[in-house]
Amino acid sequence: MKRLCIVLAGIAMVWSLLGVHSANAFLGGYPTPTLGGFPPGYPSNVPCQEPGLGLMSDFSVGFGLLEHRDGSIWALERQNSTGTATWPLKGFWFQAAQEIASDENIGFLLSAGIFVPRHMSGTWISRPDGATFDFDIPSYDWWSLDGIVKARVMRGFDLLGGFRWDHTSTRVDYSDDTSDDYILNSYMPLIGAQLNRRFSDSSLLVRFMGTPLYFGTVKYHFWDRLGYAEFGNFRINSKSTYLEVLADYRFKLSRGIFAGGFVKGNWLRVRTDSRNLSGLTNESVAWAVDIKSWTVGGIVSLDFSCPL
Secondary structure, eight states, X not given: OHHHHHHHHHXXXXXXXXXXXXXXXXXXXXXXXXXXOSSSSSOOSSOOOSOOOSSEEEEEEXXXXXXXEEEEEEEEEOSSOEEEEEEEEEEEEEEEEEEEEOSSSEEEEEEEXXXXXXXXXXXXXXXXXXXXXXXXXXXXXXXXXXXXXXXXXXXXXXXEEEEEEEEXXXXXXXXXXXXXXXXXXXXXXXXXXXXXXXOSSEEEEEEEEEOSOOEEEEEEEEEETTSOEEEEEEEBXXXXXXXXXXXXXXXXEETTEEEEEEEEEEEEEEEBOOEEXXXXXXXXXXXXXXXXEEEEEEEEEEETTSOO
């Protein structure tokens, strides 16, 4: 899945570089407002003062260090006990975004991101008996796809709305020679707002985004080397929430080329309905999942509405 996301990001980059020229040829090269930016969902921090080239206005790539000491917490709530696996998130986040300008007040953005983890490990704790098992994370996949619409309310203030598909897949190997698979697919309608303070050759942006509704599934599979296995699919319920906060600063390097840095925080809380497991047990269980992260990184963007 990681390779697929990287390939898709590469295709998006090539499409962006080629598509802008074809769009310009088709549209005749008229002035177009700049909407681009990374992280996604807001207009370009530094507007272009020169004639635009066409419909495609901005392509951005970003790279950041993503970490949190208790970033991933998965709690299996059984009838008489709760087992919790906790481990720190640490690795690198890559993202690419393509902007599409409609007019001065409406814009669209498509973006894709992928997490490249470093080695991660943690401890499973069972309560109330207090039993513990150390574990390693040999495989951790995390990627997301966004579609965002921006609507200007007044100068420097925009409302945001869109949709995110977020996917994580985790393999856990325990010290007692057992293993778990956790797969979380989240489908989130997003709403938010942003403030953008622009200066002569730079800008500062603050954005808040979250979801009033949450859809998705948690898939779970546990097995040992003696033949025991239990598994199940769980529906995410309305007690789940998501919040994202972003601060971004960007400056102009040269005509049509911008760079900067960002800090982004994400808080995801997932709760599932109870259901009976399959396999060698039919016990009724539920899941409580919390994923938190901070990302600090840099941005480089090409504004196609500014001739290079």
